[in-house]
Amino acid sequence: MSGILASLEFEQIAVYKPGEVEYEKSIATAYLLYRFARPSYVVQPTHPAQVQDIVRYLIEYNDRQKPDSQVSITIKNGSHSYAGFSSTDKGILLDLSKMNRVKLNLDKDSHPKSVTIRGGALWGHVYKQLINGRHKGYMLAGGDCSTVGVSGFVLGGGLSAFSRSLGMACDNLTEATIITADGRMVTVGENRDPDSDEGKLFWALRGGGAGNFGIVVQLKMNIHQFQKEDDSARTRETVIAGRYTWFPYPGEVEEAKLMATMNESYTTKWVDSLAIHSTWICDLQEARTLPAIRFIVYHNGEKNSIDKQLDKLVEQGNPSDQTSERRRELAKPLRRRTDYAVPS
Numbered sequence: 001m002s003g004i005l006a007s008l009e010f011e012q013i014a015v016y017k018p019g020e021v022e023y024e025k026s027i028a029t030a031y032l033l034y035r036f037a038r039p040s041y042v043v044q045p046t047h048p049a050q051v052q053d054i055v056r057y058l059i060e061y062n063d064r065q066k067p068d069s070q071v072s073i074t075i076k077n078g079s080h081s082y083a084g085f086s087s088t089d090k091g092i093l094l095d096l097s098k099m100n101r102v103k104l105n106l107d108k109d110s111h112p113k114s115v116t117i118r119g120g121a122l123w124g125h126v127y128k129q130l131i132n133g134r135h136k137g138y139m140l141a142g143g144d145c146s147t148v149g150v151s152g153f154v155l156g157g158g159l160s161a162f163s164r165s166l167g168m169a170c171d172n173l174t175e176a177t178i179i180t181a182d183g184r185m186v187t188v189g190e191n192r193d194p195d196s197d198e199g200k201l202f203w204a205l206r207g208g209g210a211g212n213f214g215i216v217v218q219l220k221m222n223i224h225q226f227q228k229e230d231d232s233a234r235t236r237e238t239v240i241a242g243r244y245t246w247f248p249y250p251g252e253v254e255e256a257k258l259m260a261t262m263n264e265s266y267t268t269k270w271v272d273s274l275a276i277h278s279t280w281i282c283d284l285q286e287a288r289t290l291p292a293i294r295f296i297v298y299h300n301g302e303k304n305s306i307d308k309q310l311d312k313l314v315e316q317g318n319p320s321d322q323t324s325e326r327r328r329e330l331a332k333p334l335r336r337r338t339d340y341a342v343p344s
Contacts, residue, residue, distance in 0.1 A: 001071060005041070007057045014044040014098075026095045029079050029087055037087040039074065046098045048119075048177060048185065048217035054094065055215065056183040075215055078122050078149025086152070096120030096151075099217065102129045106138065106223065113138065113223040114174065119151045119216050126150060137226045139300075141166040144277075151216050157207040161298035165272040166224055170207040175220035178205070178213065189220070227273060227300045240303050244295040244310075262293060273300040274309055 008015050016023035018038060026042045029035060045051045055073070062070040072091035079086045087093075099120035106113050117126060124146030130138060141160040143153050158169025166172060175189035178201070188202035204213055262278075270276065277296040299306045 001040070001061070004057050004061050004071065008043060008054065011050065011053050013050050013054065014046075016042040016044070026076070026093065026097070027087070031082065031084070031087075034084045034087040037084070037089045039088045039093040040071075040091055042093045042095050044095045044098050048099070048179070051094070051096075051099075051119075051179050051215055051217050052183060052185050054092075055179050055181075058092070059183055077120055077151050078147060078153075080145075080148050081152065094215065096215075096217075100125045102126050104129050104133065104135065104223070106135055113225070115140065115221055115223050117150050117219045117221065119218055121150050122146060123148050123150055123153070138223050139166075139226060140221060140223055141169045141172045143169075151219060154219060154221070155205055155207070155216060161275045161277075162224075162300060164270075164275055165300060168207065169221070170205075172222045173206050173219060174222060176202065176205050176216050177218040179215040179217060181214060185217075186214075240297075240299050240301070240306060242297045242299075242303070242306065244297065245293070258293070271309060274298070274306065 005015055014022070016026065018040075022044070023042045026044070027038060029037075043054060045054060058071055058073060065071075072088070074086065074088035074091065074093050076086040076093055076095045077097065081087070096118075097120045099118040100122065101118045102121055102125050103116045105115065115126060115129075123143045126140065126142060127146060129135075139162055141158065141162055142150070143158065144161055154169040154173055156170075160166065160169055163169075175187065177185065177187045179185055186198065186201070188198045188205070190202065192199040192202055194200070194203065201213060205216070265276075265278075275298040277298075279294045279296070297306060299309075
């Protein structure tokens with residue numbers, strides 16, 4: 001394997017060995033199930049051409065080896081794989097974290113708007129470009145967590161806060177550049193013939209799995225504009241994120257009311273511009289032992305629109321006395337514990 005390392009170092013590709021600081025930083029994972037996974041080496045390319053060189057050197061090396069002596073390669077980006085696909089106990093860990101460049105294409109004449117993302121970028125790198133550039137009114141079908149890698153998220157499908165209206169992240173992928181297993185650099189996109197090899201590869205990349213078809217070194221995705229609200233004075237793009245926390249009052253009856261309301265909320269047909277993530281919690285700060293529910297709300301629109309949607313849940317349904325009482329009890333904590341964050 002020394003021949004591979006010498007070739008990589010000649011190409012000025014960073015190689016790290018066990019015990020070196022960059023090696024230990026690269027293999028660190030939040031999932032303790034894989035905390036003992038230690039590859040032979042960590043390699044950190046900075047450009048797609050270097051990834052291609054790495055694959056070609058490995059092909060040449062493995063062609064001269066017996067099957068049990070060949071060197072495997074594992075791809076790592078954000079290291080958020082619950083299945084451990086970004087961790088390995090042997091071979092080379094290909095860490096793409098240095099390939100994190102993001103380029104926005106928001107020219108007024110551009111349609112659709114798009115963003116080009118290198119294979120090692122995290123969602124934080126993408127959102128930082130939008131925020132630092134003060135590009136108001138734009139969004140992607142991206143991840144909620146800024147430390148998640150873009151490529152793994154998109155290639156695995158990618159459920160976004162805005163997927164109800166924009167589709168999955170993979171639905172918004174328009175182009176991908178990939179290093180194939182034979183060392184070729186291929187760019188595929190939606191403009192390719194679906195029946196061609198390139199067209200079939202692009203189809204597979206849109207949700208068919210992360211590193212199954214090669215190493216994706218660059219992605220291109222659509223950027224969308226927020227819904228425009230007309231308040232008769234001016235037309236503006238708005239979005240709101242907020243949190244509701246509902247606590248039942250002590251007692252089995254009140255607990256049952258909360259459960260019944262939650263069952264109803266899970267089956268309600270919300271508007272496509274609204275997404276709700278719910279989490280069951282126990283508020284230790286208030287010394288509560290009864291279950292509570294916390295909603296994280298994302299809405300492509302204004303606060304009043306959210307209130308109308310949630311009030312609709314309280315007001316709709318069977319007009320029996322029991323149901324009406326449950327609605328009233330829900331309305332109390334709804335108005336008592338409401339916390340909104342509205343971007344300026």
